[in-house]
Amino acid sequence: MKDNWRDSNFKKISISEDWFEVYEITTNLFVFYEPRHYEQTIANLVIGQQKAALIDTGCGIGNLRKAVEEVTDKPVVVINTHTHPxxxxxxxxxxxxxxxxxPLSHRVAARGVSHQxxxxxxxxxxxxxxPWPRGFDPSSFALPSFEVSHWLRDGDRLSLGGRDLEAIHTPGxxxxxxxxxxxxxxxxxxxxIxxxxxxxxxxEGGSxxxxxxxxxxxxxxxxDFDHLMPSHNEPWLDKDLLPETLAGAEKVVSGQAESREIxxxxxxxxxxxxxGRFEILTN
Ligand SMILES: [Zn+2]
Structure with a gap:
């Protein structure tokens, strides 16, 4: 999509895994970006004094763990924003x-996601x-079930040392x-979102x-915040996108927004x- 942010001020970190591009956003914040996938996913790595949090783990095509270990030697806790594959x-x-x-995240963790x-x-x-990255076999690719170590409730805080991450349930x-x-x-x-x-x-489950x-x-x-860090397309967005997107969504619901079929x-x-800079898709 829009990838001119990659030529901007963020420092590109060189790593051995060529599926990802890695950028340093601030001293303690890095993004692992998948430029060769349509989804252009971004896994965000926040590094605290004791631990690092990896927010989402992308499409699963490159070796993300290896890439992350080239950036930090702190123990890593993964936090998923939701269970889309x-x-x-x-x-x-x-x-x-x-x-x-x-219940949905319990189900996905217990069953994984099939190859199909x-x-x-x-x-x-x-x-x-x-090309696919070295060592990736698309013919057997599936998401096996996985163990969840922390089930977060709304308002829970996960401490990384010097900073913590507070979970806010935001369905839609x-x-x-x-x-x-x-x-x-x-x-x-x-x-x-x-x-x-x-x-x-x-x-399914969207609203x-x-x-x-x-x-x-x-x-x-x-x-409480100045910047937004999404999981796709472009990192480090201005917080004004929140009231702007809210206003857009309200226009869609009240029938005041124009649409086209795609x-x-x-x-x-x-x-x-x-x-303008965002769209809303409905069915
Ligand atoms: Zn997504």
Whole structure:
């Protein structure tokens, strides 16, 4: 999508895994970006004094653990913003995993995601610019079940030493979606609900109404952060995107927004409402 941010001020870190591009956003914050996948996922790494948190684990195609270990030697806890497969791809590589305590996340952790679903959702021809990275075998690719070490409740804080991440339940794009607030660094990790690009409400468990409730709730924390760190497309966004996206979503619900019909790369017929730097998709 829009990738001119990569030429901007962020320092590019060289690593041996060529599937990812790694950028230093601040001294304690790095992004692992997948430029050759349609989803352009971003795994965010926040490094505390004792521990590092890896927020989401991308599509699972490159060796994310190896890439992360080239950036930090601190023990890593994975925190998933929700259970769509492009956010859990490399969970199996990590020993400590935290997720929001919701029936959906329990189900996904216990069952994993089948090869067939990963093939359609993640590996389809139209989604990937090849070659595959060394050591990746698409024919056996699936997401095995994984152990969750911490089931997070709304308001729980995970301490990294010197900074902690507070879970805020924000359904709408997915029923088990959370944002993570880092008050020390004044950053809101916002997963898929605030980003440059499309916000999805059309998958099972998605709800535009819930999404609006979540945006309104986040407005209650508006004085606690300056930047947004999403899980796709472009990192380090200005917090003004929150009131802007809330206003857009309210226009969609009240019938004041214009839309057009699109077919997405998965062949779904959707309504797309465009608001400049972001869009809202419904079915
Ligand atoms: Zn996503």
């Amino acid at each position: 492009d956010h859990l791809g490399s969970n199996r590589q990590f020993d400590e995993i935290a997720m929001y305590d919701h 679903i990963m093939q359609t959702e993640i590996l389809a021809e139209s989604l990937v610019i090849k 794009e997915a029923a088990d979606h959370i944002c993570l607030l880092d008050r020390a660094d004044r950053i809101l990790f916002c997963g898929d 605030l980003l440059h690009g499309p916000v999805w409400t059309h998958l 535009l109404k819930d999404l609006i409730t979540s945006y309104r709730r986040l407005m209650g924390y508006f004085d 077919i997405d790369p998965w062949n779904r017929r959707l309504r797309q409402y465009s608001f």
